[in-house]
Every structure is written in C-alpha cells, then in structure tokens.
Amino acid sequence: MSKYPVKNREIMQGSIAVAETIGALEPGVIGVYPITPQTHIVEHLARLVANGAINSRYINADSEFSAASILYGAASAGVRSYSASSSQGLLLMTEVIFNMAGTRLPGVFSAVNRSLSPPINIQVDHQDTMTLRDSGLIQIYVENIQEAVDTHVQIYRIAEDREVLLPAMVCMDGWIISHAYEPVTLWQEDAVKEFAGSYDPPFKVDPRKPLTYGALTDDDKITEFKYMVDSALCRTENKIVQAAELFREEFGNFHGDVVEKYYTDDAKIIIVAMGSVVGTIKEAVDRMRAGGKKVGLLKIRSFRPFPAAAVRELLSGAEMAIVVDRSFSASAGGILGSEIKANLYHQNGPVLFNYIAGIGGRELYPHSIMEIVQESETAFSKDCVPDGAVFFNLNEELL
DSSP states (O other): OOSSOEEEEEEEEHHHHHHHHHHHHOOSEEEEOOOTTTHHHHHHHHHHHHTTSSOOEEEEOSSHHHHHHHHHHHHHTTOOEEEEEOHHHHHHTHHHHHHHHHTTOOOEEEEEEOOOSSSOOOSOOSHHHHTTTTTTOEEEEOSSHHHHHHHHHHHHHHHTSTTTOOOEEEEEETTTTTTOEEEEEEEOHHHHHHHHOOOOOSOOOOTTSOOOSSOOOOTTTHHHHHHHHHHHHHHHHHHHHHHHHHHHHHHSOOOOSSEEEESOTTOSEEEEEOTTHHHHHHHHHHHHHHTTOOEEEEEEOEEESOOHHHHHHHHTTOSEEEEEESOEETTTEEHHHHHHHHHHTTSOOOEEEEEEOOGGGOOOOHHHHHHHHHHHHHHHHTTOOOSSOEETTOOGGGO
8 A cells, every 4th residue: 555645547558657757756867869669768758858747858869879878977967867778779878888887877777678680670588688787787677567667766766875876777578568558556756756865976077076987997996996886786686675665665566676486485396587478477377386286486676686695595495497588698598597507506406497488579478388397397307407598489490
C-alpha cells in the first residue's frame, strides 16, 4: 500500500510510462539521439519539454556519442542528466560511459535492449548492454513495465549517492517492454522527486574553483583509480537493496533488490535469467510445479554490481542450475552463465547448464523453457553435462 497518492493508473505503453516517470523526476539536462526501439521515450520527453510540462534543458545531439558527452558535461557541472539509447547507439556511447565511470559522474541512461548488427536486426537480446559490463556502469534489468517505472524512480538515488557516484543504466527489453501496453501505476511528481533526492556532488566544475576531470595519470596512480571505481560499484549493491526496501515502504511495490527469488526454497532445479523472459519462465515454473516438479527461478536484477553472495546462497541447495542467456561472448559461452559459473567454482554447488536463447528476438514460450529443463534433466541423468553453453533451437538448415 503506497503512502503517496497515485498520479494515475492506466493501460500505457512502456516507453511512454518511462518518459512520464523521467519527466516527473525532471532532470536538468536531457541529451538525446533517436534509435529504434528507444525513440518513443525521447520523443515523449520532447513533447513534455515543448509543452512546458517539465523544466528540463532538452538537447538534440548529432550522435549517441555526443548525447552521452552532454550527460558527462552536465554531471560534471552538478546537474542531474538523462539519456536513452539502444544497440549500436549504446556502443557509440562506450568511450563516454567509461569516462563517466572513471571520473565518478552519475548520469542515468535507459537502455532499450536490441540485438547488435550484423546482420541488421531490431529485435531484443542483451548483447548491447552486456558489451558495456566492464565499464563501471551500474546495470539493472527489469521484467515488465511497472518494474521499469519503479526502477527509474530508484536509480537516481542509487547512482548519485556520494558513496557511489557512477553512471547507471536501467535495461528494458525492446518491444516486449518498450512497446507493449500494460496497466501501469505512475507516481506523483513530488513523491518521486522526494524519493530520488537532489544531486549534490562533492566536486563540480566551477570557474571560481578550477579542477580537471580525466587528467593524465601515470603508472604510479592508475591502478588506484581503477580500484576506487571497483570499490564504488561494490558498495552499490547495498544501496540497491536499501533503495528497493525503502521503495516498498514508501510506494508499496517490490520487484526484488539485487535478485528476486521465485519458488527457490525447495527447488531441486533453479532457472536463472534476466529481463522480460522472466515472466515467461514464471509461467513455465508454475506449470512444472503443478505437475510435481520442484523447479524455481532466480531472477537477476542487478548485473552490475553482480550479486555473487546472493547467487551462491540461493543456488547452494539445488541439484541443477539452468542459466538462460540472451547474450554470449564468442567462444566463451553465455555471459550470465559465465558469471554464475565463476561464482560457484569454490563450492559443491549445483550442476550448471547454460543455454543461449532468445537471440535477436527469437521467441521463447513456456513450452520452450520446459523443453530446456527436460533436455537438462536428461543430460544430468546420463552424466553427460555439456562443457560449454548450448545454443537453443538452432535452425540446422541455415548452418
């Protein structure tokens, strides 16, 4: 039960709901360049600014690199900033995002997940945001439109915390979340602004007190700077937990903190996944449990920082862990699967299966998840667990 009055609850498109939420937070600077499927977010924000509904400086950039650079400049001047992008656009922002993390500047990005080219594909997978995983960027993956709205309310509080001060990205699956329509609760402007707080950095660009961001650093100091970014990202995990719990107290909604567990307490088989496919997996879990199979789901919300301790604890009692990845590192397997494997190496944990599925928007149905579980059980019973990741549902005629 929310202690705040609800602004409205209606059936709304995901991109518009996110844009309305960002509008309520009213960042000082919005730097944008359109790319499918995130364009509806920045289009709607442009309308809000043009109509005088929000008092933000809206800047049309000449590329995604420039849009991210606008955020860099705004954050360095002590101004809250926002942008959105997808796919190749996110890759064009890569250099700037590394710079923002390295100089501890907390801009916020909405990443509307889309496959990377070539071949050109505008459908969803997680390859774009996963490519940025080593930058120092906070990454939270959401399951549905309501979680996207609520996470955008929480993200500024997390990123702008003085013990964090890192750029942050809310990752929402293209089309499935950005273009779908669902019943959504939007929150009052004064409520979300109060929750987010204000951006009050310890340092900012000021002609009266000159300073430099990103100065030349020699080998006697560079490791320490990288260590400070790593330490800040590690501290972020606790901030995510605190923000999620406070949001539950203030607004009544809770989507998990760094993880969400679904029937994991007695599960012998636990499926691990992120993003919109989690809803499909929950349906599959319900069907399998109705048939007597002890299956559960571990949803990863925070990929960076990676919730290693929570993963180890929640998977420790299972016999099998099945990781469903919507991205992969060529020749090294699924990216989420590799993270899970690395964090289970030192304990007698479950046997791990890693499936790469849903690439480029290839549909995953509840029966697809049930098939993956059946394949894994068969391999487990025959003690023939594959060494690496398995590409699920390949079209052999194309190979």
